[in-house]
Amino acid sequence: MLLAAVCLVAANMRPAITDLGPLLDQIGADTGMSVSALGVLAAVPLVAWALFSPLAHDLSRRFGQPRVLLCSLVVLLAGTLVRSLPGPVVSLWIGTAIIGIGIAIINVLMPAVVKREFSGHVAAVTATYTALLAGLGAVSSGVVVPISHIDFGGQPAGWRFALLVTGAALLPFAIAGWWWAHRGAGRAHSRAASPKGRTGIWADPVAWLVAVYMGLQASMFYMFVTWLAPLSMSTGRSEVVAGVDVMVYQLFSLAGSLLLPLILRGGLERWAPALIPSLAIIGVVGLMLAPGAILLWASLIGLTGGATLAMSLTLMAQRARDHDASAALSGMSQSVGYVIAAFGPVAFGALHSVTGGWIASLALVLAVLTLLTVVGVFAGRDRFVLERR
Numbered sequence: 450m451l452l453a454a455v456c457l458v459a460a461n462m463r464p465a466i467t468d469l470g471p472l473l474d475q476i477g478a479d480t481g482m483s484v485s486a487l488g489v490l491a492a493v494p495l496v497a498w499a500l501f502s503p504l505a506h507d508l509s510r511r512f513g514q515p516r517v518l519l520c521s522l523v524v525l526l527a528g529t530l531v532r533s534l535p536g537p538v539v540s541l542w543i544g545t546a547i548i549g550i551g552i553a554i555i556n557v558l559m560p561a562v563v564k565r566e567f568s569g570h571v572a573a574v575t576a577t578y579t580a581l582l583a584g585l586g587a588v589s590s591g592v593v594v595p596i597s598h599i600d601f602g603g604q605p606a607g608w609r610f611a612l613l614v615t616g617a618a619l620l621p622f623a624i625a626g627w628w629w630a631h632r633g634a635g636r637a638h639s640r641a642a643s644p645k646g647r648t649g650i651w652a653d654p655v656a657w658l659v660a661v662y663m664g665l666q667a668s669m670f671y672m673f674v675t676w677l678a679p680l681s682m683s684t685g686r687s688e689v690v691a692g693v694d695v696m697v698y699q700l701f702s703l704a705g706s707l708l709l710p711l712i713l714r715g716g717l718e719r720w721a722p723a724l725i726p727s728l729a730i731i732g733v734v735g736l737m738l739a740p741g742a743i744l745l746w747a748s749l750i751g752l753t754g755g756a757t758l759a760m761s762l763t764l765m766a767q768r769a770r771d772h773d774a775s776a777a778l779s780g781m782s783q784s785v786g787y788v789i790a791a792f793g794p795v796a797f798g799a800l801h802s803v804t805g806g807w808i809a810s811l812a813l814v815l816a817v818l819t820l821l822t823v824v825g826v827f828a829g830r831d832r833f834v835l836e837r838r
Contacts, residue, residue: 451566452574454630457623458522458555459578463586465529465548465616466494467699468593471678471692475597475608480538488798490545491675495667495794497549498556498787505557506780514558514776515631521558522627525551526620533613548616557783560765561776571766572710579706579759583699589615590674591696594689649835650777658828659764660782662722664789665821666757669729669814673698673750675794680807684740698747698754705755709763712756722760722825726818729753733814736807757821761786768834778834793817 469476473487482490508517528551532544559578567574597611650656677698681691705725712721732749735742765782769775800809 450626450630454623454626455559455562455574455578456581457619457626458518458559459581460585461522461525461620461623462552462555462582464589464619465525465532465612466552467586467674467695468589468612468615469545470675471590471594471688471695472597472608472611473675473679474682474688476541479608480541482538484798484802485795488675488795490542491671491794491798492791493542493545494549494552495671495787495791497546498553499784499791501550501553502557502780502784502787504780505554506776508554509558509561509776514562515627518555518558518562519624519627519631521551521554522620522624523551525555526617526624527551529613529616529620532616533609535609553783553787557780558776560762560779561772563762564766564769564775565772568772572713572763575762575766576706576710576759579709579755579762580703583702583706583755583758585619586674587696587699587703590678590699591693594692598689650774650781653834655768655832656778656781656834657785658824659761659768659778659834660785661789662757662764662821662824662828663761663782663786665817665824666726666754666761667786667790668793669750669817669821670702670754670758671790672793672797672810672814672817673747673754676797676801676810677747679801680736680740681743683807684743686743694743694747697744698751701748701751702755702758705752705757706759707755708752709756709759713763719829719831720826722757722764722829723822724825725756725760726753726821726825730815730818730822733811733818737811740807753818764828768832770833770836774833774835 469491476482477484477487505517525548528544528547530544531540531547534540534544560575563571563574563578593611593615596614597606597608599606674695677695678691681694682688686694712725717724729750732746735746735749765779766775769778796813797810800813801807
């Protein structure tokens with residue numbers, strides 16, 4: 450039941466985020482928001498993750514992980530409802546921020562849950578969790594535009610209705626499933642705070658390697674989740690087909706997540722964090738030279754996106770001796786990581802706005818992937834946080 454609850458949570462972690470990119474043109478046309486403003490809107494959840502991730506560890510110590518995760522799922526549902534309210538565009542911004550806050554806490558605590566409850570199968574459970582996260586995010590991207598075009602009395606349903614359906618459809622099941630798996634848990638898994646766990650993590654070099662790796666891979670992933678659809682439409686593809694392109698990108702992210710446990714075997718484990726970005730480098734160069742084959746290049750980039758996310762979450766568990774240190778590492782690395790990631794979609798959109806093309810934006814992604822490879826060389830070493838070396 451606990452594994453089922455973890456899977457239900459994973460299924461709701463990305464639809465409310467990945468459904469935004471394919472609708473950017475509709476939102477811009479309806480609200481009058483500029484390309485740069487739409488890029489900032491896409492970065493709002495990442496900023497929320499950066500700001501609120503450090504709170505997750507202390508909240509779980511005070512109230513217990515089960516209770517905090519349940520409340521975070523409720524917050525996610527509330528944000529999804531607020532974002533879809535008709536009327537002033539301010540509800541779109543507020544709802545998106547609330548969604549970011551809810552997901553921020555869940556992002557941090559889930560690696561610690563996996564470390565504690567599935568300590569003998571961390572890589573496999575993390576891969577399953579990440580695959581569901583990517584898979585449902587992909588479905589959301591693929592169906593959100595057709596949902597927005599559903600005919601309601603001669604009028605299309607619109608982007609607000611589409612965001613509501615894709616973001617909230619499965620959330621009640623996740624809330625019920627998590628509550629059922631942990632009913633009566635109360636303050637379980639909460640214990641006295643350790644100053645070393647709270648503050649020592651910020652001075653730990655291994656933690657910083659994991660944090661930068663997390664940030665760079667997230668920056669790459671969210672640049673494409675946000676801007677792949679507009680890039681696809683610029684090659685002559687329709688809005689619906691562009692949404693399918695984003696879905697395919699994320700389905701290959703799912704495949705990358707599932708393949709990670711196969712890579713983390715034998716001698717490859719040490720070098721996996723550095724080798725995985727190579728596929729995305731090929732894909733980005735391909736987009737620059739032959740954008741007509743966008744599905745091929747998006748598939749390669751997607752494989753890297755899913756595998757590096759799963760790699761980041763695995764590192765949060767592998768680089769800690771126990772689940773408490775894992776929660777501290779997860780909070781610190783995701784806080785720092787999403788500060789880095791938040792600049793990605795904004796910078797990508799700004800470069801496109803300034804140049805009128807995509808080459809400069811794609812060159813930014815190449816730089817991020819190159820740095821990710823370098824950091825991966827050091828993050829792959831067998832070291833642990835909060836441990837004298």
